[in-house]
Amino acid sequence: MKKLVAILAVLALAMPVLALAQTDTAQKEFVVYSNKNARNNHYIPSGWMGDTGDIKMNDQSADNPKNGATSIQFIYSAKKTQGQGWAGVYWQNPANNWGNKKGGFDLTGMNKLTFWARGAKGGEVLQKVMVGGIKGTYPDTATVEVGPIELTENWKQYTVNLTGLDLSYINGGFGWATTSDLNPDGATFYIDDIKFEVDPALKPEGKKQEAMPFYIYSDRSTPRNHFIPSGWMGDYGDVKYDGASKEDPYLGDSCIKIIYNGQRAQGSGWAGIFWQNPANNWGTVDAGFDLSKATKLTFWARGAKGGERIEEFKVGGIMGEFSDSDSVVIGPVLLDKEWKQYSIDLKGKDMSYIIGGFCWSANVDNNPEGATFYLDEIKFE
């Protein structure tokens, strides 16, 4: 009898914990954050990334919350405190879990995440918001990124479609990231009521054909930009990238300046950068864009002196578990000192799945003194 009582007592204590670890499929919503200290908050905004010194968080801001008494205020200074040029925050369970310990929740049955957000002034840009995507020993079972998002002055609800995804282990419940390029003067914004929900009417999000023109780079601080110049190759130590150069942009207030010094930092004798979606996706993440409507990619380029030789400009061609659907290359190209438009013909090519939107590569053999060059207005048309 004593044994039975003991077992029942243990079960009674364990049940709430077990119940917490797995959502009830009948449950209609699962809250990430509702209000400061709310009992139904399940994740902690502990995963600060990039220029963490640029972030200030007030998780009990009473300044016009969307619901309840508080919302979370973020102030991003864009000062590049850690020299990264970007910053972000992940909501994790348990706190600071970068996949090194077991945690998270089984969110099977949920099929969307919603949140409310607003900017202090309007026009603040989140490069992306994320659900899942934390790697490590205990990786999340799904990765979804949505963005960029240009915030409005008033509260607006945003939805991330998760239909059809494996949500059986989600440690990174929600996250945001942005860059100093997108917010050169910083950004103050508010987030409220983040939660997973069940929406039986929602269907899996197929890749939609993107409308043209589709920009890779327009100007430094515009949400129209797509793809991230994250795929540094070869002698990456030889390359300096400035995505906000003011040195005679072709159009708008900024252009891209690239300095390749040809010092063979990694011993390769060449270097290049791929613009990827998401960042650092070498075909490992099922993402990218359907650019089937594009018939060409155009961009403007010039050399600092003229005569700089770029071996290749390229669209697509990333090969991995999730490879680009095609690849088109032009080059070698000798740059002029003046801006000149170049075009990569995409007619007849399969642009339905592109994770590597644009790429350049140069080598030291043809640029013994290195090369400084500028790019602007890179877009699919």
Added chain:
Amino acid sequence: MSIITLKALLSIWMRLSLNKASLQLRDGSQHKACLSGRRTKVSPYRGRFKIGLRTVPIICIVFLFFLSGCKQEPRVYVKHFKNKDYQLRVDGRPYIVKGVCYSPIPIGKNHEYDWWSDPGKPWLVDGKLMQEMGINTIRLYQAHDDIEKVKMVVGDLYEKYGIRTILGSWLGFWEYPCPFYGDKKFRDRVKQEVADMVNSLKDEPGILLWVLGNENNYSCLGHVNPWSSEEIDREPDPQKQKNMRAEIYYSFVNEIAEELHRIDPNHPVALGNGELVGLEYANKFAPKVDLVACIIYRGKTFGNLFRSLRATFDKPVLISEFGADCYDAYSKKEDQNMQAFFLESQWRQIYENLAGNKNGAGNCLGGTMFEWTDEWWKHNPDDPAGWGGHDKASNWTNGSYYYDIKVEGNKNMNEEWFGIVALSPGPASELDIRSPRKAYYVIREFWKKPDLNNRKKKVKTR
């Protein structure tokens, strides 16, 4: 007019003639005796034809005259259907190239080893294993100088195992210091060498087709074995230089293809090409080639290759080199499952794009996977000390073989581990022991029953 059609016409005519002959001999009877001895009903044309035995030779002469005016089908050719699909035909029948690249270098030797003269005749052992697997074709990159040895290998494989040979030529690509495609003397010499080879071997029944070059197109970009000419050097624009080299190279291939068609109308001529690079120039300057033989290493998929080819150079394609190594550079151990997974996926795509598959591009003729046996000399070709060891190091990277791409430096391609069949040292003076890997059995089963709706099936890789 096809041989089959002619045979059918001849057969009908013979029956008709013999029936009439019988009628003349046995006029009035209800039945006649054919040469076969069978009894058949009287022809319904009885009495309407006035053909006697004496007229048969005249008809024969007229018919032979008719025959001489008909174009005879080549022994091997590419059929182009109305729906634009392409299909390889051998002796009038569809032929899917189920092939393998063959270079049986034994352990301890390098590429200079003369395996054609090996007293152990490795092709006999290999041919039997290949036949059991279902292989119907081997690809040889270059013929031996002694054409009799080539005839022996090609003949043995065909006569004993029914395996045909695709024979290639490097087109002088590996000559030192570099191929001089801009030099007429060089071109004339190479062209003559290829013509001599084809002249000597064109009547071998085991020959399937000819391949001109391999990845020579990369030299036009200067990526490998760069070459130039005075005219090209005078051009300051590197893009135009590339165009000029491509025009010279593909025009040269076209010239050889034209010559080979003249010498040997019975076998197609393929353009060997690395990836699809430069084929927009081939479209302009090499229209005489019958097909493209592409070297493709894109992991589990060929991507948009087949449809892309339709847009740039609408010729049938043989995937003449593809495959996967079986060494996991990340886990540092052999992984036969990984190799089998990639190969099966690649063969599935090849089959999806054969003629007649409405979901594919219909322009694939088959493939020759790389390669039959491991080659233990490849990682360090210049160091004889390394030829006797199975080197696990890698010197190139390819992200589409993603299982082991996380290895330090991303060098995941293990050049000495591409064999469908593993080698291990045999008794002294005997051939190395051949041990089929998992891919051997997986592909054998796929060929027996190609399952094109099996995308979700995965071979366990860990």
